[in-house]
Amino acid sequence: MITDSSVNLNLQDPDVRLMLDVQQDDASAFEELMLRYQARVLSLLRHLIGDRDQAEDLTQEVFMRVYRARKTYQPGAKFATWLFTIANNVALNALRSRSRRPEVQLGVQRNNATKSDPLMLAEDSILASSGAIPTRRLDKLETRQMVRLAVDALGDRQRMAILLHKFEGMSYIDIAQIMDMTPQGVKSLLCRARLNLRDILQAYIQRGQRITGTAPDEDE
Amino acid sequence: MLNDSDNILDVSSDEAILVEYLDGELSVRDRRQIEERLAKEPVLRETLARLEESWQYLDLLEREDTDKELLETTLETVVVSAEQSLDKLEKKVRRRFSWKKILVGLAAVLFFFFAFHVGVVSAPDKTFWLRIATPIIDRLDAYLLIVDEDPEFLRLMTERRVFLPPLPPGETVDPKNYLPIPTAPISDVFSIRPSFWELRRRVQRIEHLDAVYYNQFYKNHERLKGMTWERQNQLRELHEDIERAPGRYELMQTLQNYYAWQTGLQQYEKNELSQGRSLPTEQRIDLIVGMKKKQDIAHPDAFKPAPVISLLKENEEKSARKLAETLERLNFIERDHVLNSPPRQALSRLIRETEPE
Numbered sequence: 001m002i003t004d005s006s007v008n009l010n011l012q013d014p015d016v017r018l019m020l021d022v023q024q025d026d027a028s029a030f031e032e033l034m035l036r037y038q039a040r041v042l043s044l045l046r047h048l049i050g051d052r053d054q055a056e057d058l059t060q061e062v063f064m065r066v067y068r069a070r071k072t073y074q075p076g077a078k079f080a081t082w083l084f085t086i087a088n089n090v091a092l093n094a095l096r097s098r099s100r101r102p103e104v105q106l107g108v109q110r111n112n113a114t115k116s117d118p119l120m121l122a123e124d125s126i127l128a129s130s131g132a133i134p135t136r137r138l139d140k141l142e143t144r145q146m147v148r149l150a151v152d153a154l155g156d157r158q159r160m161a162i163l164l165h166k167f168e169g170m171s172y173i174d175i176a177q178i179m180d181m182t183p184q185g186v187k188s189l190l191c192r193a194r195l196n197l198r199d200i201l202q203a204y205i206q207r208g209q210r211i212t213g214t215a216p217d218e219d220e
Numbered sequence: 221m222l223n224d225s226d227n228i229l230d231v232s233s234d235e236a237i238l239v240e241y242l243d244g245e246l247s248v249r250d251r252r253q254i255e256e257r258l259a260k261e262p263v264l265r266e267t268l269a270r271l272e273e274s275w276q277y278l279d280l281l282e283r284e285d286t287d288k289e290l291l292e293t294t295l296e297t298v299v300v301s302a303e304q305s306l307d308k309l310e311k312k313v314r315r316r317f318s319w320k321k322i323l324v325g326l327a328a329v330l331f332f333f334f335a336f337h338v339g340v341v342s343a344p345d346k347t348f349w350l351r352i353a354t355p356i357i358d359r360l361d362a363y364l365l366i367v368d369e370d371p372e373f374l375r376l377m378t379e380r381r382v383f384l385p386p387l388p389p390g391e392t393v394d395p396k397n398y399l400p401i402p403t404a405p406i407s408d409v410f411s412i413r414p415s416f417w418e419l420r421r422r423v424q425r426i427e428h429l430d431a432v433y434y435n436q437f438y439k440n441h442e443r444l445k446g447m448t449w450e451r452q453n454q455l456r457e458l459h460e461d462i463e464r465a466p467g468r469y470e471l472m473q474t475l476q477n478y479y480a481w482q483t484g485l486q487q488y489e490k491n492e493l494s495q496g497r498s499l500p501t502e503q504r505i506d507l508i509v510g511m512k513k514k515q516d517i518a519h520p521d522a523f524k525p526a527p528v529i530s531l532l533k534e535n536e537e538k539s540a541r542k543l544a545e546t547l548e549r550l551n552f553i554e555r556d557h558v559l560n561s562p563p564r565q566a567l568s569r570l571i572r573e574t575e576p577e
């Protein structure tokens with residue numbers, strides 16, 4: 001519910017004021033908002049979708065939706081919350097349409113992958129870290145790839161909640177608003193996500209277990 | 221991929237509290253309690269450490285950089301898309317607008333059709349009002365002369381043929397002829413709710429009025445428009461009463477001749493006439509008859525009403541009604557000219573005026 005006090009509070013948010021300028025067809029305000037948020041939205045979508053090109057397209061779509069919705073925008077929430085709600089919807093749509101298309105299994109890709117394939121390199125690094133190939137010290141790049149695979153192994157909603165919490169520093173309440181959940185639901189989702197992440201990463205680092213969860217999304 | 225909703229892990233209450241602790245979502249009291257437990261329980265500390273470690277690993281995830289090109293491409297895409305949306309919107313509005321125009325056009329046609337035939341319109345412009353009020357404007361001065369009189373005044377004068385030629389021997393006057401029949405239709409020529417074609421004819425007539433009469437006509441129009449609605453309504457009722465009477469031509473001829481006679485009076489005669497206003501209608505008419513007789517004796521040629529009715533009756537080639545209508549249509553100046561012309565000349569003029577019809 002939008003109350004006068006919440007509107008007044010949000011008017012202090014400089015991004016909300018920029019968005020109100022966009023509402024008055026101020027192109028420079030829109031450019032400023034894009035400068036502030038484009039990389040953040042792109043990062044979120046990149047980690048959700050996996051593919052950089054598609055993430056860029058989706059980022060464009062997010063800002064397109066922001067622009068189209070400018071006339072109906074109401075400063076009832078923090079601008080970032082409103083923006084990431086749009087990003088969440090765009091990402092979920094993309095993931096849903098992807099799940100409807102035939103998915104090439106990761107295992108098959110692995111068999112056909114070449115040495116130049118980044119995924120192959122990531123796998124090698126994980127295997128290296130697990131002791132299946134001659135043990136060596138994990139460098140930063142390899143660890144990063146390992147972490148990325150671990151995050152990719154989470155469900156879409158867990159991944160979204162983790163990314164919003166970690167990257168955007170959002171509270172349970174903000175995440176609940178973006179993902180259309182209760183704060184209690186977000187708490188439970190984040191708890192499972194953290195424990196899953198811990199177990200996956202610890203398994204890699206300590207026992208060399210490989211990621212097995214390659215099924216299409218089964219969220220919700 | 222792990223399922224969000226499946227409880228893959230047994231989430232102990234301790235783990236859940238530790239996650240909330242790390243996320244900074246615990247209350248002060250709960251925070252203090254867990255910190256006390258952490259100080260005492262090494263296993264709990266280990267669990268916390270693992271959770272924290274895995275969380276810190278996330279810092280290694282790349283933050284995407286965006287280049288200027290992506291910004292420009294996005295802005296371009298947004299602008300192009302907005303323009304396309306605008307185009308679509310404009311086309312939609314244009315389509316809607318054309319429909320709107322057609323509907324407005326149809327509504328206007330219906331409105332004017334309704335206005336012409338039902339006559340409930342307040343005129344959209346003075347020209348329109350001028351056209352529909354033409355018969356009253358033409359007769360304005362004559363009507364104003366009797367509009368405040370007893371309604372019997374004109375009828376009795378006509379019945380007594382004060383300003384009409386005497387009836388041929390053997391013919392009698394039917395007084396009912398001069399009473400209006402409420403249901404009788406009014407000739408289109410004199411209707412104040414004319415048909416489209418009559419309206420067109422009136423427009424043409426106004427356009428071809430000579431300068432002298434046009435000024436008089438327009439002045440009358442302005443006078444009529446400046447009157448109160450009640451006054452306008454009185455004039456309309458008088459006009460319709462005359463036009464609904466079977467003997468309307470004789471009524472009108474009486475009125476025109478009375479007007480012409482009255483305007484030609486000397487001042488002392490006018491005074492005499494106005495002093496008689498308080499008299500009963502019959503006595504007023506007697507006064508007028510007496511004044512006329514005096515005039516006839518003193519100036520036999522002062523006023524001779526043109527024998528229009530007998531003149532029309534003489535004419536076998538044209539319908540009397542049509543010629544009478546032509547006479548009514550003439551303006552006062554032209555009508556005076558016809559009425560004061562020798563009978564044959566007047567007839568020729570009326571036939572000439574009627575022929576183009």
